[in-house]
Amino acid sequence: MTTLVENFPGWPEGIQGPELIDNMKKQAARFGASFQTAHLNAAELGARPIRLTTSAGEILTRTLIVASGASARWLGLPSEHALIGHGVSSCATCDGFFFRGREIAVVGGGDSAMEEALFLTRFASKVTLLHRREGFRASKIMLERAIANPKIALRPNTIVEEVLGVEDHEVKGLRLKDVKTGELCELAVSGLFLGIGHEPNAKMFAGQVDLDAEGYIKTTGNVLTTLNGVVVPGVFACGDVQDRRYRQAITAAGSGCMAALEAEKFVEAEGH
Numbered sequence: 001m002t003t004l005v006e007n008f009p010g011w012p013e014g015i016q017g018p019e020l021i022d023n024m025k026k027q028a029a030r031f032g033a034s035f036q037t038a039h040l041n042a043a044e045l046g047a048r049p050i051r052l053t054t055s056a057g058e059i060l061t062r063t064l065i066v067a068s069g070a071s072a073r074w075l076g077l078p079s080e081h082a083l084i085g086h087g088v089s090s091c092a093t094c095d096g097f098f099f100r101g102r103e104i105a106v107v108g109g110g111d112s113a114m115e116e117a118l119f120l121t122r123f124a125s126k127v128t129l130l131h132r133r134e135g136f137r138a139s140k141i142m143l144e145r146a147i148a149n150p151k152i153a154l155r156p157n158t159i160v161e162e163v164l165g166v167e168d169h170e171v172k173g174l175r176l177k178d179v180k181t182g183e184l185c186e187l188a189v190s191g192l193f194l195g196i197g198h199e200p201n202a203k204m205f206a207g208q209v210d211l212d213a214e215g216y217i218k219t220t221g222n223v224l225t226t227l228n229g230v231v232v233p234g235v236f237a238c239g240d241v242q243d244r245r246y247r248q249a250i251t252a253a254g255s256g257c258m259a260a261l262e263a264e265k266f267v268e269a270e271g272h
């Protein structure tokens, strides 16, 4: 879903997300990697070899690196989906730069929405923070910071009914609904940022590796997985599925490198 990646080291002019991945695949293939596309349905991480049940059949493996990412939560509107990468974003750090001098909106009421809104004031001329309830879930300090920022306007009791601009392939505004009065209105903005959290793609490993309260895979020694605090042999996790804090392509790539080195050491130590 990523269009232009501006902040990956080595591409001073930025690079399209799919092109970046394509380059990485070609580079890995040059060193002998082979690729298979399949959906992982279940895993037996305690089995030797590790047993994976996928949409393309069963895979047996000595070691496994989990890099299944975290999916952003979206509102679920077709117009929102159509404009992802064209004004709709779930990542302020990634896309804030494109909204210099523009008016934008952020949806959410927790700390991550406050953080996104505050970060976006560095670029945007105005940030409207939309929340479906009266009260904000955010911590007092984050909420106070948002209230004190002259560029941020808080708009509680408001939901987004439609993202406008699908025909123009760019966000032109939002159709909003006041949940108390039922009143509809339009807000002219050129960007919509979702700050309603992420869902780590780790459910298929529940009970076999330790997950934190939000479902992210817990790791020790950077990328080693654990079960009840004890290291699970041969199973490593990297990237957004174990990183609730940074969630960037470069940090995911960095921890991916750590996991690969650990996996190599593990296979070697087993005498292979």
Ligand SMILES: Cc1cc2nc3c(=O)[nH]c(=O)nc-3n(C[C@H](O)[C@H](O)[C@H](O)COP(=O)(O)OP(=O)(O)OC[C@H]3O[C@@H](n4cnc5c(N)ncnc54)[C@H](O)[C@@H]3O)c2cc1C
Binding pocket: 001, 002, 003, 004, 005, 006, 007, 008, 038, 039, 040, 041, 067, 068, 069, 070, 072, 085, 089, 090, 091, 094, 095, 201, 204, 238, 239, 240, 241, 247, 248, 249, 250, 252, 253
């Ligand atoms: C719209 C958008 C813009 C972004 N822009 C930037 C940017 O400009 N700069 C930046 O640094 N970061 C950006 N990011 C964040 C960046 O994309 C992530 O931090 C990075 O991709 C994380 O890498 P990952 O390998 O951990 O997970 P992902 O890239 O999410 O990869 C996980 C993969 O696992 C697959 N998967 C999940 N479950 C299963 C399963 N059960 N079976 C098989 N496969 C599965 C998924 O389909 C996916 O292909 C952006 C993210 C989004 C959504």
